[in-house]
Amino acid sequence: MERKVDVLVIGAGPAGIIGAVTARKNYPEKKIVVIKSVANGVIPCGIPYMFASLKDPDENKLGNAALEKNNIDVVVDEATEIDREKKTVTTKTGQKFVYEKLILATGSVPIIPPVDGINKEGVYPVHKDMDYLKKIIENIKGAKNILVLGGGFIGVELADEISKIDGLNVSIVEMLPTLLPNSFDREFSAFAQQALESRGVTVLTGTRVEAISGEDKVEKVQLSNGKDIDVDSILIGIGGTPSTKMASDAGLKLGVGKGILVDEFMRTADPDIFAIGDCAVKRDFYTHKETQVMLASTATAEARIAGANLYSLKVVRENKGTIAIYSTYIDGKVLGSAGLTENAAEKEGFEIVIGDAEGVDKHPGTLPGASKIKIKLIFSKNSGIILGGQVSGGISCGEIINLIGIAIQKRMSCVELETLQMATHPFLTSAPTVYPVVLAAQNASAKR
Amino acid sequence: MERKVDVLVIGAGPAGIIGAVTARKNYPEKKIVVIKSVANGVIPCGIPYMFASLKDPDENKLGNAALEKNNIDVVVDEATEIDREKKTVTTKTGQKFVYEKLILATGSVPIIPPVDGINKEGVYPVHKDMDYLKKIIENIKGAKNILVLGGGFIGVELADEISKIDGLNVSIVEMLPTLLPNSFDREFSAFAQQALESRGVTVLTGTRVEAISGEDKVEKVQLSNGKDIDVDSILIGIGGTPSTKMASDAGLKLGVGKGILVDEFMRTADPDIFAIGDCAVKRDFYTHKETQVMLASTATAEARIAGANLYSLKVVRENKGTIAIYSTYIDGKVLGSAGLTENAAEKEGFEIVIGDAEGVDKHPGTLPGASKIKIKLIFSKNSGIILGGQVSGGISCGEIINLIGIAIQKRMSCVELETLQMATHPFLTSAPTVYPVVLAAQNASAKR
Numbered sequence: 099m100e101r102k103v104d105v106l107v108i109g110a111g112p113a114g115i116i117g118a119v120t121a122r123k124n125y126p127e128k129k130i131v132v133i134k135s136v137a138n139g140v141i142p143c144g145i146p147y148m149f150a151s152l153k154d155p156d157e158n159k160l161g162n163a164a165l166e167k168n169n170i171d172v173v174v175d176e177a178t179e180i181d182r183e184k185k186t187v188t189t190k191t192g193q194k195f196v197y198e199k200l201i202l203a204t205g206s207v208p209i210i211p212p213v214d215g216i217n218k219e220g221v222y223p224v225h226k227d228m229d230y231l232k233k234i235i236e237n238i239k240g241a242k243n244i245l246v247l248g249g250g251f252i253g254v255e256l257a258d259e260i261s262k263i264d265g266l267n268v269s270i271v272e273m274l275p276t277l278l279p280n281s282f283d284r285e286f287s288a289f290a291q292q293a294l295e296s297r298g299v300t301v302l303t304g305t306r307v308e309a310i311s312g313e314d315k316v317e318k319v320q321l322s323n324g325k326d327i328d329v330d331s332i333l334i335g336i337g338g339t340p341s342t343k344m345a346s347d348a349g350l351k352l353g354v355g356k357g358i359l360v361d362e363f364m365r366t367a368d369p370d371i372f373a374i375g376d377c378a379v380k381r382d383f384y385t386h387k388e389t390q391v392m393l394a395s396t397a398t399a400e401a402r403i404a405g406a407n408l409y410s411l412k413v414v415r416e417n418k419g420t421i422a423i424y425s426t427y428i429d430g431k432v433l434g435s436a437g438l439t440e441n442a443a444e445k446e447g448f449e450i451v452i453g454d455a456e457g458v459d460k461h462p463g464t465l466p467g468a469s470k471i472k473i474k475l476i477f478s479k480n481s482g483i484i485l486g487g488q489v490s491g492g493i494s495c496g497e498i499i500n501l502i503g504i505a506i507q508k509r510m511s512c513v514e515l516e517t518l519q520m521a522t523h524p525f526l527t528s529a530p531t532v533y534p535v536v537l538a539a540q541n542a543s544a545k546r
Numbered sequence: 547m548e549r550k551v552d553v554l555v556i557g558a559g560p561a562g563i564i565g566a567v568t569a570r571k572n573y574p575e576k577k578i579v580v581i582k583s584v585a586n587g588v589i590p591c592g593i594p595y596m597f598a599s600l601k602d603p604d605e606n607k608l609g610n611a612a613l614e615k616n617n618i619d620v621v622v623d624e625a626t627e628i629d630r631e632k633k634t635v636t637t638k639t640g641q642k643f644v645y646e647k648l649i650l651a652t653g654s655v656p657i658i659p660p661v662d663g664i665n666k667e668g669v670y671p672v673h674k675d676m677d678y679l680k681k682i683i684e685n686i687k688g689a690k691n692i693l694v695l696g697g698g699f700i701g702v703e704l705a706d707e708i709s710k711i712d713g714l715n716v717s718i719v720e721m722l723p724t725l726l727p728n729s730f731d732r733e734f735s736a737f738a739q740q741a742l743e744s745r746g747v748t749v750l751t752g753t754r755v756e757a758i759s760g761e762d763k764v765e766k767v768q769l770s771n772g773k774d775i776d777v778d779s780i781l782i783g784i785g786g787t788p789s790t791k792m793a794s795d796a797g798l799k800l801g802v803g804k805g806i807l808v809d810e811f812m813r814t815a816d817p818d819i820f821a822i823g824d825c826a827v828k829r830d831f832y833t834h835k836e837t838q839v840m841l842a843s844t845a846t847a848e849a850r851i852a853g854a855n856l857y858s859l860k861v862v863r864e865n866k867g868t869i870a871i872y873s874t875y876i877d878g879k880v881l882g883s884a885g886l887t888e889n890a891a892e893k894e895g896f897e898i899v900i901g902d903a904e905g906v907d908k909h910p911g912t913l914p915g916a917s918k919i920k921i922k923l924i925f926s927k928n929s930g931i932i933l934g935g936q937v938s939g940g941i942s943c944g945e946i947i948n949l950i951g952i953a954i955q956k957r958m959s960c961v962e963l964e965t966l967q968m969a970t971h972p973f974l975t976s977a978p979t980v981y982p983v984v985l986a987a988q989n990a991s992a993k994r
Contacts, residue, residue, distance in 0.1 A: 112979050123992060144910060144972045151973075157910045164979070395970045395978035402965050402984075414961045425969040434969055462592060462605045496974025497945035501952055503968055508956040513862045517850050520951055521873040521882055522843045524592045525599075526944025530843035531560050531612070536850075544571060 102196045103131045105408060106187060108177045109203030110134035111142065111226065113375025113397035115164055117201045120405025122168040131195065132165055133187070135176040138228035142394050145224060146255035148231060150262040155232050177204075180348035182368055199370050199408045202345055202358060203401070206338030206376035206392055211247070215310030221332040224252065234333075239263060241331040245319055246270040247307060248336035249277040251426050254290060256333050258428045261297040269300040269327065276303055280442075281424050281435035282488055283474065289490045293428040338392055340377045353379035354388035362416040364404035372408070374400040383419035383506070384438065384485060385446060391420045423503045425496050431469075434499025437486030437506045440476055449479040453512065453542025459494045461522070461529035471495065473534040475502070475512070477542050482511040487538075494527065502535065512546070515539035550644045551579045553856060554635060556625045557651030558582035559590065559674065561823025561845035563612055565649045568853025570616040579643065580613055581635070583624040586676035590842050593672060594703035596679060598710040603680050625652075628796035630816055647818055647856045650793055650806060651849070654786030654824035654840055659695070663758030669780040672700065682781075687711060689779040693767055694718040695755060696784035697725040699874050702738060704781055706876045709745040717748040717775065724751055728890075729872050729883035730936055731922065737938045741876040786840055788825045801827035802836035810864040812852040820856065822848040831867035831954065832886065832933060833894060839868045871951045873944050879917075882947025885934030885954045888924055897927040901960065901990025907942045909970070909977035919943065921982040923950070923960070925990050930959040935986075942975065949983065960994070963987035 105125070107118045110132050118132050139160035140148070148155040162172045176190040180200070187195045208223035210216055220241075222234045238244060238260065246257045249272025257270040272279070276287035277294070291301050306322035310332065319329045340357045342350075350366045350373075353359040357379035364372045375397035382389045399417075406415045423436035443450050453475040460468040469492025476486040487502035489495045505515060516539045522530040553573070555566045558580050566580050587608035588596070596603040610620045623637040628648070635643045656671035658664055668689075670682045686692060686708065694705045697720025705718040720727070724735035725742070739749050754770035758780065767777045788805045790798075798814045798821075801807040805827035812820045823845035830837045847865075854863045871884040891898050901923040908916040917940025924934040935950035937943045953963060964987045970978040 112977075116979055123988070141909065141972075141977060143970060143978075147913070147972050151913065152910065153912070157912045395968050395981070398978040398981075398984075399965050399967050402988075412961075414959070415965060417965075421967050423967050423969040425971045425974050427971055427973040432974060436969065461589065462600070464601070464605045465595070465599065493941055493974060494945050496969070496971060497942050497949060500968045500975075501945060501949040504949055504952045504956070504958075504966070507962075507967060508952070508958065510952075510956065511862070513860075514955075517847050517863060517865075518952070519847050519869050519871050519955065520843050520948045521871040521884065521944070522591060523873045523875055523944060524589075524595050525875040526873050526880060526941065527948075529560075529589060530591075530846040531564050533843070533846075540571070540850075 100186070100194045100196055104128035104198045105130040105201065106195050106197035107132040107201040107203060108187065109205055109375070110139055110165070110172065111160070111203060111205050111375060111397070112394040113205070113401045114201070114203035116398045116401035117203055117374055117405045118170045119164055119168050120402050121408055122170060124406050125409060131171045131173060133173045133175055133177050133189065133195070136227045137174050140226050140228050140231060142226055145226070145231065146252070146259040149235055149238065149256070149259045151259060155228065155235060159228060177344060180344055182348055182371070185370065200372070201404055202371065202373040202377055203375045204341040204344065204377045206340050208334060209337050209339055210334065211336060213307050213310060215312070215316065218310055218312055218316045219314050220316040220330055221310065221334065223334045238331055241266065243267045243327070243329050244269070245327070245329045245332045247332055247334045248272065249274070249303060250280065250335065250337060251278065251424060252335035254278060254294065254428060255426060256335055257294055257299045258297060261299050268298070269302060270294065271302045271305050271307055271321065273306050274303065277301065278433070281422065281439065282433065283440045286433060286474070286488045286490055289431070290428055290433055293431045297429045338376060342377050345373065345377070355379070355390040357390060363407040363411055364400055364417060372404040374404045381419040383421045386419055389420065391422050393422070393424065395423065396420050418507065421503060421506050423499065425499050432491055432493060432495040434489045434495050435487070436499055436503045437484070438476060439486055439488065443476055443485050448485060450485065451477050451479045451542050451545045453477065453538035453540070455534040455537035455541055457528040457532050457534040457537065459492050459528060460526070461524050465524060471528065471534055473538045475538040475542060477512045479546060482513060482546060483509050484512065484515070498535070512539040512542045516543055548634070548642045548644055552576035552646045553578040553649065554643050554645035554647070555580045555649040555651060556635065557653055557823070558587055558613070558620065559608070559651060559653050559823060559845070560842040561653070561849045562649070562651035564846045564849035565651055565822055565853045566618045567612055567616050568850050569856055570618060572854050573857060579619045579621060581621045581623055581625050581637065584675045585622050588674050588676050588679060590674055593674070593679065594700065594707040597683055597686065597704070597707045599707060603676065603683060607676060626792060628792055630796050630819070633818065648820070649852055650819065650821040650825055651823045652789040652792070652825045654788050656782060657785050657787055658782065659784060661755050661758060663760070663764065666758055666760055666764045667762050668764040668778055669758065669782065671782045686779055689714065691715045691775070691777050692717070693775070693777045693780045695780055695782045696720065697722070697751065698728065698783065698785060699726065699872060700783035702726060702742065702876060703874060704783055705742055705747045706745060709747050716746070717750060718742065719750045719753050719755055719769070721754050722751065725749065726881070729870065729887065730881065731888045734881060734922070734936050734938055737879070738876055738881055741879045745877045786824060790825050793821065793825070803827070803838040805838060811855040811859055812848055812865060820852040822852045829867040831869045834867055837868065839870050841870070841872065843871065844868050866955065869951060869954050871947065873947050880939055880941060880943040882937045882943050883935070884947055884951040885932070886924060887934055887936065891924055891933050896933060898933065899925050899927045899990050899993045901925065901986035901988070903982040903985035903989055905976040905980050905982040905985070907940050907976060908974070909972050913972060919976065919982055921986045923986040923990060925960045927994060930961060930994065931957050932960065932963070946983070960987040960990045964991055
């Protein structure tokens with residue numbers, strides 16, 4: 099049984115959904131089908147909050163509503179093979195789809211570190227699957243000593259969130275010397291660590307898990323610092339590997355970290371096959387080197403490019419490379435990062451100048467609910483162009499990092515940021531005289 | 547007694563302070579003096595919050611700390627005359643200052659409408675003077691029926707704030723058909739009106755005050771709708787007139803609204819005299835027409851330009867024109883505006899296309915504290931360049947409007963905004979699949 103479609107999308111995470119919806123907007127007359135392997139998906143960035151903050155994990159459901167509303171068919175099945183000559187995709191249950199244009203949005207699978215005992219009961223990788231996650235959540239709530247493996251965003255957010263469940267001891271282990279090491283310099287990582295510790299989480303950086311022991315179920319974990327700790331549940335949050343076996347089997351080239359290689363318009367080497375989201379290789383905004391960033395917002399930006407360029411190239415809808423823009427929320431405090439850290443910029447060989455500023459997110463700072471805010475901007479010393487920014491503080495930092503993100507995407511200079519026009523209001527922002535983004539730019543300018 | 551200084555600044559509002567401080571940063575060796583006519587100043591945007599939200603009005607003090615820290619002398623006196631030939635400024639008490647460079651930051655005075663009875667006791671213009679404001683606040687607290695005259699930002703914020711004082715009936719009168727008419731289109735003005743009404747404020751738009759009556763003190767107000775209402779206090783918040791008599795007497799040319807004409811570097815026709823803040827004419831970012839915008843954040847941006855260009859021009863520190871970027875906070879809800887409204891763009895003759903989007907500022911939207919968010923973006927139809935934006939919602943809108951402000955200042959296109967990379971987080975922003983700035987840009991694109 100062959101089914102003929104115009105646009106076939108494999109995967110229904112944020113990339114797949116937005117890829118399909120954008121295709122629909124650009125090509126109203128085409129027949130579009132999405133194949134998804136997980137019947138009940140979840141919003142990826144909401145996964146940590148299914149453990150405590152959301153009353154019901156189902157609130158974090160990623161359903162088919164957007165697809166159905168846009169007249170896109172959904173098939174629950176697992177795509178297993180692409181035949182590029184015949185332009186067909188075959189599934190596990192034997193269905194066969196003939197496509198004109200194929201969008202691969204196959205996502206990633208959690209990395210399972212090669213540690214002794216990692217397959218014991220009670221060790222849970224974080225799969226983006228509602229039914230699976232509901233079971234884990236139930237198990238965690240009955241546990242006592244939880245270990246979170248990995249101090250990146252997912253690990254830190256899981257640790258913060260699980261610490262809200264009564265009666266649990268939570269520890270987090272990160273191999274590198276600081277938390278969130280790819281996105282923050284040392285001083286901001288320290289802020290994250292303090293926030294977790296103030297919630298009672300034990301933070302173990304520069305530490306590895308050497309072995310996991312227990313009869314069937316995990317009971318103890320042996321750490322690289324020589325200590326053994328009692329653990330009855332482990333959550334693994336150390337990142338993902340692109341799901342690209344099918345693409346590779348079909349002869350599509352893979353790049354760094356086994357992501358599918360794509361051009362500026364998200365096309366693979368086969369002009370009828372696009373790849374977006376976690377399964378596609380990213381390029382760095384500044385160096386254009388291949389890089390790996392797994393982020394729903396990057397995935398949706400790519401999906402909007404692919405969906406618009408399927409049948410003919412719209413030359414301004416191109417991928418300028420990832421700026422790796424993140425925000426997180428720990429113990430009610432906010433951290434944001436975009437572009438290169440000081441550490442990353444120096445490693446890459448940039449000659450840089452740093453601008454720092456501190457302030458308060460209301461004015462006067464005595465207004466109720468005011469939070470301290472701290473901003474660090476990294477500029478190219480020679481050109482004065484912004485390379486990256488980090489911010490910590492209260493809720494408003496969630497959009498301040500996006501403002502810095504636009505400055506990066508438009509390659510603004512520190513001089514432009516010094517004379518930025520911004521709206522300020524006592525209840526909403528710092529005072530215009532001391533708006534921290536402006537002060538940080540001034541601080542950098544003075545050093546050039 | 548003549549006192550020789552290098553840089554003389556007249557005025558110590560946000561413009562004067564930042565002008566002097568920026569001069570200090572750029573010219574560490576110069577002797578800088580600031581003359582201020584009001585001994586105890588206030589942070590202008592904080593004035594409404596002195597009535598109720600701040601425990602003590604003194605929390606909103608604008609003092610001399612920033613000046614003193616930067617080794618800038620402060621003189622409390624009123625400058626009355628500029629002699630451009632001799633390069634001197636004389637004060638009310640007869641002091642005389644010889645300057646190399648003069649920065650006029652003389653601000654504005656409240657407009658008093660020519661209404662019968664406007665000079666009666668109980669009618670209060672809003673002067674930026676701590677001692678004066680403290681007296682008004684005491685009087686208002688003892689009043690019963692308050693009328694706020696003017697439905698711009700200051701009027702709306704005063705009405706919202708005074709409604710927090712127990713036992714007061716608050717009304718607001720605006721001549722034009724909607725509140726905040728210069729910064730918002732009808733649908734956003736309606737949102738502001740609902741917010742005020744939900745606080746119990748009576749909103750009278752399209753209405754004028756015809757006469758104020760009472761023995762010595764105001765007792766009744768006659769409105770253009772034919773009604774007489776009982777009023778025992780009136781707060782006037784209908785804007786200001788630039789304080790430019792001294793500049794005009796010295797032969798400096800005035801422009802629209804009697805603001806001092808300046809060039810891109812904030813220089814008047816006299817290359818040794820700069821004018822910044824409320825006393826200087828602004829130019830519109832898009833048309834470069836003269837316009838009047840009285841805003842502390844605009845003033846500080848101008849001050850940073852003037853302070854850097856005093857002795858030699860730094861050609862990239864120039865004034866691109868005002869984007870009129872505002873935010874306000876009414877009944878806990880936030881409104882922001884930047885650039886041209888739909889109404890203003892059409893009046894100016896732009897061919898435009900509108901993009902609308904609605905969303906929630908957390909995801910899933912069931913998270914505690916989530917607010918609805920509404921965004922409208924205005925683009926040039928032909929070029930796709932952003933002309934303006936308006937937003938309403940919760941606290942995060944305070945920085946979302948600044949993000950839109952950067953997009954305006956960098957003349958971003960709707961296509962660029964469609965593929966924007968942004969950080970998203972369940973507790974901080976909309977989901978990446980439905981980030982409202984991106985959706986509004988897409989909505990506009992689909993109509994081009």
